[in-house]
Amino acid sequence: MTPAAILLVEDNMMNQKLAKTLLEIEGYVVHVASAGAEALTILDTTIPDLILTDIQMPGMDGLELTRIIKGRPDTRHVPVVAVTAYAMRGDRDRFMAAGCDGYISKPIDATTFVHVVASHLERARANPGVGPS
Numbered sequence: 001m002t003p004a005a006i007l008l009v010e011d012n013m014m015n016q017k018l019a020k021t022l023l024e025i026e027g028y029v030v031h032v033a034s035a036g037a038e039a040l041t042i043l044d045t046t047i048p049d050l051i052l053t054d055i056q057m058p059g060m061d062g063l064e065l066t067r068i069i070k071g072r073p074d075t076r077h078v079p080v081v082a083v084t085a086y087a088m089r090g091d092r093d094r095f096m097a098a099g100c101d102g103y104i105s106k107p108i109d110a111t112t113f114v115h116v117v118a119s120h121l122e123r124a125r126a127n128p129g130v131g132p133s
């Protein structure tokens with residue numbers, strides 16, 4: 001099976017490096033963006049199987065990025081998982097309202113991170129019907 005491709009959007013270099021390393025150990029192909037605008041540029045040429053996005057970023061934040069992704073016919077089917085330190089109850093509602101399919105709390109716990117990513121990828125593979133025809 002082709003390894004799943006993941007777009008990782010994170011402005012903090014330490015968090016970016018940790019997440020990228022964990023994903024690559026799992027065998028995923030990882031595309032990295034340090035800002036929302038950069039992520040959208042990547043999405044113009046590459047549609048990943050999953051998008052992981054930080055919420056708090058300079059410029060376009062992760063919620064705005066998610067709204068754009070979920071408004072684009074070519075990307076709306078891609079699961080978006082927020083990776084954030086602000087995962088309190090009210091925040092979860094904000095993420096879901098923006099279109100996020102799930103969230104992972106920072107600081108990243110390696111085991112949880114890998115499990116959540118795998119479960120979203122499995123769900124997306126089991127329901128490919130919502131992708132572009």
Ligand code: MN
Pocket residue numbers: 010011012054055056057
């Ligand atoms: Mn950030």
